[in-house]
Amino acid sequence: MGSDKRIGIGVVMILVLLARIWWWQKSEVKLEDGQGVKITARIKQIPVDYYGKQRINVSEISIDVPEDIKVDYGDKVSVVGTIKERATTNGTKYLSLTDQEFRKIENGTEWGRYLVNIRQKTFYNLRRWLGGDEGELAAGIVVGGSGEMSREGRDNFRRTGVSHIVAASGYNVSVVGGVILVMAVGLIGRRWGMWFVIFGVFMYMFLAGMSAAVVRAGVMGILAMIGLMAGRKGDGYWLLVVSSWGMIMINPAYIEDIGFQLSVAATAGVLYSTPQATNPNSQIPKILNSLLQNFKTTMAAILMTMPLILHHFGNLSVAAPMVNLLVVPVVPMIMGIVGVASLVGFLVPVGGMFISWLAWPILKYMTIIVNWFGSQSWSSFEVGTISWAWVAGYYLVLVICIKYWHWRR
Structure with a gap:
């Protein structure tokens, strides 16, 4: 592809992208600290084991799963709570939920559970075999x-x-x-x-x-x-x-x-x-x-x-x-x-x-x-x-x- 043609295509791509971003910003729902929300969605990432608890990310919100509930990749959940803005040790800000009510509505696929089991088994084995920070x-x-x-x-x-x-x-x-x-x-x-x-x-x-x-x-x-x-x-x-x-x-x-x-x-x-x-x-x-x-x-x-x-x-x-x-x-x-x-x-x-x-x-x-x-x-x-x-x-x-x-x- 010639350089002139690539430049032309690049200009068109930029214009289309700017239009897409403008429309997204116009229609985006802004989440703020202290705002009450209800979220119903499927888990699209494997839950992370965080100090004995499962942590998931749903709709860009970090949620700690109650200890008596176990979720897997692909499960459908419903969460009601209040938005709380937090920061990691390096200063990165993220959204979490407080005063939450958590329910698992529907199980995901066998593939999702299989993937989670492999990951959890790998974690368990390596921690047991090698120990410590290693x-x-x-x-x-x-x-x-x-x-x-x-x-x-x-x-x-x-x-x-x-x-x-x-x-x-x-x-x-x-x-x-x-x-x-x-x-x-x-x-x-x-x-x-x-x-x-x-x-x-x-x-x-x-x-x-x-x-x-x-x-x-x-x-x-x-x-x-x-x-x-x-x-x-x-x-x-x-x-x-x-x-x-x-x-x-x-x-x-x-x-x-x-x-x-x-x-x-x-x-x-x-x-x-x-x-x-x-x-x-x-x-x-x-x-x-x-x-x-x-x-x-x-x-x-x-x-x-x-x-x-x-x-x-x-x-x-x-x-x-x-x-x-x-x-x-x-x-x-x-x-x-x-x-x-x-x-x-x-x-x-x-x-x-x-x-x-x-x-x-x-x-x-x-x-x-x-x-x-x-x-x-x-x-x-x-x-x-x-x-x-x-x-x-x-x-x-x-x-x-x-x-x-x-x-x-």
Whole structure:
């Protein structure tokens, strides 16, 4: 497709998107602190185990399920309560319900219960086999969540900029998928490496519970990889734009979703840093070349997401580049070992336990690195949030620098 044609299509897409967002904002029902609501809906995400309770997200509201009621993916529920605005430890605001009356109206499908059972069994086995923060980290990497990790551990992961590893977030899909890609490209070639990543992303989406953030990032990542398989980065960028545009058209609320914004930015960074092909005449050993490409991928994702993190959280992690470089490369290895251990554990629990122990030294290495950097006073600074104008200015300067760098080469 010619550049002029793409520009024309791009202008039309922007105009249509602006019209869709305008209509959505005009018709959107605003939820406010103290407002009474009644919600009847199906659960579209796997319930999260949070300190012994189930926590679900319905209509963008976080709801704690009463202890005497058990819900699964796909169940239909009715909730009456009062909106309460809360904030996480890093300052992210979210809506919850107080004084609620909770009823389960209808059971979901067998598929939903099967998915939940796999996830819960995986959590239970890994926590029992590995224990401590290492067990929580293993479960978080494979299926997402760090609800029972120690408070110190959670704070250190946040301060060092690697919370995405245990969040089963879209950012995690993008960064970890990118690291797997550059390592696979260096070791088995670009085309086979792409297929390997696509398969890995599908498996991760399934194990992580098919949450909206993970599915969005998975779809964007897979389409971008297909573009790269066509042989041109431009195709990957174009498919990323089209998939993002389509998702916002379907649900305009995504444009305000922090996870969606980070997923798009991180995926763009991964695309930029991914090598088009390996050089057969290169004098650099394949393993060293993969490590260098991993550093490039990690830095690209950090640079692309940094202004969004500053805008939403106002937190600048000085340690993030070094910690990501040290811990992200071993994540695919942990995913592989723990994934195999979990599968074997369903059939032969003792066999799964022994296999999981192979991952413990790597998990311990990760927690040591994160806890040491996180305990340093200089690892993270609260610099205050920045406006969207500064975010736009940052990306404009970044694009100019990238263009200039190519011109210099």
